Amino acid sequence: MDDATEVIAYNHHSPGEIGIVMPHDFIYSRTFTFKSGQTLPGFRLRYETYGVLNTTRDNAILICHALSGDHHCAGLHSTDDRKPGWWNNLIGPGKAVDTNRFFVVCANVLGGCQGSTGPSSTHPATNRPFGLGFPFVTILDMVRAQKLLLNHLGVDELHAVIGGSMGGMQALLFSIEYPAYTRRVLAMATTAREGAQAIAFNEVGRQAIMQDPDWNRGDYEKGGGPRVGLAIARMMAHITYVSDASMDRKFGRRRKSSGAGDSYNFDVQFEVEGYLRHQGQTFINRFDANTYLYITRALDHFDLPHAYGSLEAAFAPVQAETLVVGFTSDWLFPPEQNRAIALALLRAGKRASYAELSTDLGHDSFLLESEELYTLIRGFLETKAARVFDFSI
């Protein structure tokens, strides 16, 4: 690297790339008790970090992933990778989440299947996958496990915790469970309470998996299992992540075959069918069916008003500054559910903002490449925290 590249790499206004990153494993070897009361003798979280933890150990940003996400949110694992991490557009040197300034941490959730301990991990006693023998996981369990990781990494307090969808739920819980530890919360396309429609979609996905004979009550070999059911679950769920308008723009009624007319069979005719089948097929090669059951159940159980008496009561301990972002075309966690979070925080006397972006990309809009969103996030992360110092006795 010559002087010129050095300058560019640290120029705030010319975003660069993180480059090659490596996953790490955090092994927790003491008993972990889940919210359900079930226990594990220990667990593993697979995680990545970008940037450097400063000497005051307070520049860390935790990124929380959504249902099917993982710890690999930025950079490349090798130069042969076709795609970078899932939030690479947001995270990197000079980007909205600036790795020149912040120490970014992202872990695969507890109960996940991308390297962290979950239903697809091998049970030490039986030497077979846990399957349905795995403890029931909640969003709270995911948050507690990540806090143990942050302690292990020597992070004294979080500059921010950021997440969309299920990641937003974790971010909110962080500020409730660890109020003095969490300075900023950025929650996008999320909800404080999984509603009936979202539970309904999760249930259809679970039924697709559980009605597949290869599910075998969750007892299947690693890499095997209900491939058809899991693919169907993903195809359906994918529809809930986009929108009528965005699908029509992307596919319209375009045909797969060259013939423009109707062919009277049930092979793939429309491009949208081919696309969904492709989504389903890619998913089964990287995701575990039992894990899908567990994590959708964790989403279903997420209900802050119920867990704490009311949403205001849930937010009572919060010390963080919160920014909630909703997206007009998100019909899985619509703007109204995002507004409700900011309003309850404000009613509880907390510092909270709500911003709404007009997009037609549906729920997945939070992953959008948008300068407007980047400016908002950068502004939120880089303000001097208006910390209230109470000198009264």
Add this chain to the structure above:
Amino acid sequence: MSLLSQPKARNGTLPSMTGAASSKVIEKRTVDMQIIGEWVEPGSRVLDLGCGRGALLDYLVQNKQVSAVGVDLNFHRITACVARGLSAYQGDMMSFMRQFADRHFDRVICSRTVQELDDPSAVILEALRTGKSVTVGFVNHGFWKNRFGGLFGGRKVRNEVYTTEWHESRPTNPLTIADFQDFCAAKNIRIIRRVHLSGNWRTPLRLLPNLFAGYALYDLARGE
């Protein structure tokens, strides 16, 4: 730049404002800050309806340590507020206020917003429900220069504050001091204090405010 002699529009726009003129605009835009700043109790809970980029709230947070929240419809203005470290909510002010209990806020501010509201009466009454007091600041369209500009110029009022031509302006519902005082009387709203400023928006004025005041500020509370 005189308000009376409206500058002739060239290509439909006002000549770009430089030097003294632009600083005069900034001065006018910040005039209510100082007065509202004097009215606001230190450490109180303040809601700003139509908070824009958060200049007023920022001033109140810096100088009066208020706990502040602003409401605005525009994403970019909310972004500006967030970058200032302010709490800001993007959305409709009426549905926002309905989410809060009676007297939740110590003060609700409506600074140069009333003339653009769909239903000013409903907004002010709702603000008087959720706020212990309500501050309203507005440009007095009864000010003689505004009257004469319309009368002799034969044009929509244009000046340092209302810079745009009719066809590029948001809908406005201009009001005068007399209109506003009639409204308060009709709705049994108590006027706790008022300040009328002359055409320079600086010098307080007592005589014939509806004719000679350029800007008016009212501090309101619910009638007994």
